[in-house]
Amino acid sequence: MGIVLHDLAGDGDRRFSPYCWRIRMALAHKGLDYDTAPVTFSDIPGIGGGDHKTVPVLEDDGTFISESFDIACYLEEQYESRGTLFGGEGGKAACRFIESWANATLTPIIARACVKDIHDLIEEKDKPYFRETREKRLGGGLEDLQSQRDAHIENLHQALMPLHVMLGKQDWIGGIQPLYHDYIVFGTLQWPRVTSKVPLLKEDSRVAEWFERMLNLYDRLGAKMPARAA
């Protein structure tokens, strides 16, 4: 049966989930063939007849795994002989920190900057659920949040400072090669690239240059998904 990645889609076939992008990159890193199965928010609980709450869900020959970090650990163990995703136990442990940084620091800022744009591209039937959960989580109306976009973008540039500083020392968060370290942060930034009507990264910055390198990996896997900004 092979591998199937159940992946969030909106606006036709626009794949925007940051967590799914982490796994798409990890699958490409391992050189694994896979199919993707697009789902909408309301399809998630029905995947594989299971009781899944979030995507990605990875299906590998009848086994279902959810939670992006657990999927990455599964791929690392199950496909050990293909290039390492973590570069050892110290890298895997550090990825838990990088994930927490991306999710706790970058995600709330990015969400505020483009939540209304995301709302506009998901299925009509999912919009009430999306608006209710996101307004509660982010503490404000979608339109109000997005009206402060310039301030959110400035906050994002500040929050990316550690990555900017690090990129003065090495080309990838993984060091001399991209690792899951990079895919975590890439997923978080691919999400607004695919959904936001305006670009969020500072042009010609070190972070933007790294992101461009990321987009071009694996036969331009990330670049092939069109940016939403004109």
Added chain:
Amino acid sequence: MGIVLHDLAGDGDRRFSPYCWRIRMALAHKGLDYDTAPVTFSDIPGIGGGDHKTVPVLEDDGTFISESFDIACYLEEQYESRGTLFGGEGGKAACRFIESWANATLTPIIARACVKDIHDLIEEKDKPYFRETREKRLGGGLEDLQSQRDAHIENLHQALMPLHVMLGKQDWIGGIQPLYHDYIVFGTLQWPRVTSKVPLLKEDSRVAEWFERMLNLYDRLGAKMPARAA
């Protein structure tokens, strides 16, 4: 001759440099015997007759190495058979990110919160240099900066959120054991513990509990240096 760590001291023998603490913990991790040689800011250029600008400087049988990250890499290579500091190449690369996070995100906030307290414990002869460089770097008078301490402390708790989230998953940044990952962040937080007249960490938080575990490692190496707050 063995190993000598040239380490910043103030107020008698109070060791407060965040970068020196990273290396003290790394030396203990490797189980290496060493002496420390206390220096003041104005002593730094004279260490080993060299032209050093910062501490730590590690002297190992006549070889001098500066920059904490380079020292950690040296120790990992030179003393390879003693427990790994990085847990592999992926861990080492990630430490560059963790270092950039600590230095770019935590350090400026902590500096604002306790810069006047630090000023008060260094040697009289170093005070004019310290005041001038720090006021320029932090963009304000030492007394003005410290008068906003409560706001800086609140910012620090926010900035530590990624560590808080990660500690819900594992006990150490290094995973099941402390690694250089942990020593980086420990050094940055030991600095205000040793210098600040008020504690900066949120009591009973996950971060405070992790910091307590760190203080107790290696025969209470960190804990033996007294906290400055009553």
